[in-house]
Amino acid sequence: MITEQGIKDFLRSSGYIADSAIATAVFLALRMEKPILIEGPPGVGKTGLAKALSSSLDFPLVRLQCYEGIDEGKALYDWEYGKQLLYTQLLRTQLDNYLSVSADLREAVERLAAEESMFFSMNFLVQRPILRSFLSEKRSLLLIDEIDRSGDEFEALLLECLSDFQVSVPELGVIEAKRKPLVILTSNGTRMISDALRRRCLYLYIGYPDLDREVAIVRARFPQICEELAHQMVSFLRKARELNMRKPPSVSETLDWANVLTIMNASKLTREMLDNSVGVIAKHQADLQMVKDLAVQELR
Template sequence: MPLSSVEKVRRTLQAGGYVADDVIATAVFLSVSMEKPILIEGPPGVGKTALAKALSAILELPLVRLQCYEGIDEGKALYDWEYGKQLLYTQLLRTQLDSYLEGASSLREAVGRLSAEESLFFSEHFLVERPVLKSFRSEKRSVLLIDEIDRSDDEFEALLLESLSEFQISIPELGMIEARQKPLVILTSNGTRLISDALRRRCLYLHIGYPDLEREVAIIRQNVPATCEALARQLVGFVHRARTLGLRKPPSVSESLDWARVLSILGVRELSPGTVVSTAGAIAKHQADLARIQELAAQELA
């Protein structure tokens, strides 16, 4: 078992390209051991979604992703019915009724035959599996990623409570459907809305913030191996200082990686004010932020 201890989790993630610290590795180990979802909070771009993708790739498990948004409901997250096919089926039943009336000895017999056909109306023939149900019914264990749960509303959280605590979904027309294989569930939140205590209680909690300098250098070197050690340290040090400027959009780890790739493509071996001016669009996403980062470069790299 590659996830049979905290150290093995850390090594496995490292081998798969995800640089995890002990806190992250411990959360994953406990989630697997306890079969309990993880709620991961933190700023955008620090590796929350990437953790789910890494686990899926490393363990060779299918990744089932549910992207949350305002107004999402059970029809998009849990299950739905194929209304178009149901409508066609209803029209077919109408034509069948005439034949039943002709061949039946009584109206009661004809209605009985029709009722037997109608029982298929809400059956698995017309059931549409949305991400949560698809994950639960998978023959192979999967990684269920519920991404940006904070974009949904309280009503949607309530829909998830039974699913995430009991790993089952109640469908009134079919009854209770239990998970064949309990998925490894990861929920992510950027903190734009406070997640309810009821949902938090059903999950292990993990906060992923901006990494320290050593870990971010390791992330750069792991994902952009063409970046030399000296440039990686210079780049990460500059990004760390930029995060203290009170920018509208502080550069995240994903922006650090983008910048490292840009510098690698350009063959840059050392940062300079001119290099920052021409490439700062990789880490600055607003005009005001761009000006402040360029000013920082003039001060720090001159």
């Protein structure tokens, strides 16, 4: 029996500190077998959640990175024309023998048509991520990353897959999922996702974590950083987030910075240290100056 607390502990074991909203969403997704749509600013651990879940629940991760112009040939399935042609070439003599029995052309065509399904079978089907995760023997985790980068057409394509966990292949019929995968969709909100897709998913918004959780995240990843330093750097970054920067530092920046500070062997945050490592936090020229100005106020 899975519980929310159990999920939190599971995730903690793979280095992901979840709050109760995240745990609830994951819990429901597992019980109700519904996809989760995760939105939030970049770098707060949307994809990280999927990875942590896959490793802690031991679901193999099947990842589909969306981009503009992605279509069913890249996401669901494709026919392997080359292989089909190769087989017809190799089987030519057998085919000749097989067809030579028939009296006239009409009969030959009928005989060939009877064997048609041979060339449109699973043998010649290339499984793309979604179909692969549906056909996986073990329950898998399907991560559809950055869905907002794809077009409307692709979103519409997902509707059938996500609500019924099935893929229609015209030549084969409907292929149903052997084990319904846990589906996680992430979006950075650069485009509005349609309501139809939203309705089929549970919705989880991951914002910036609160102070304690962020400190816990840093400590979980970098145990060698002492509590005080973690606290200091996290509260500094939280102030930086309020600065109206073009690219506010996110949790991933916090972790990068923590990494840098461990390498620099820091025990306390100083201005000099910040000046040396400011490029980890700020990724725009204007932001760089803002962070430095903040450091003048905050740090000694």
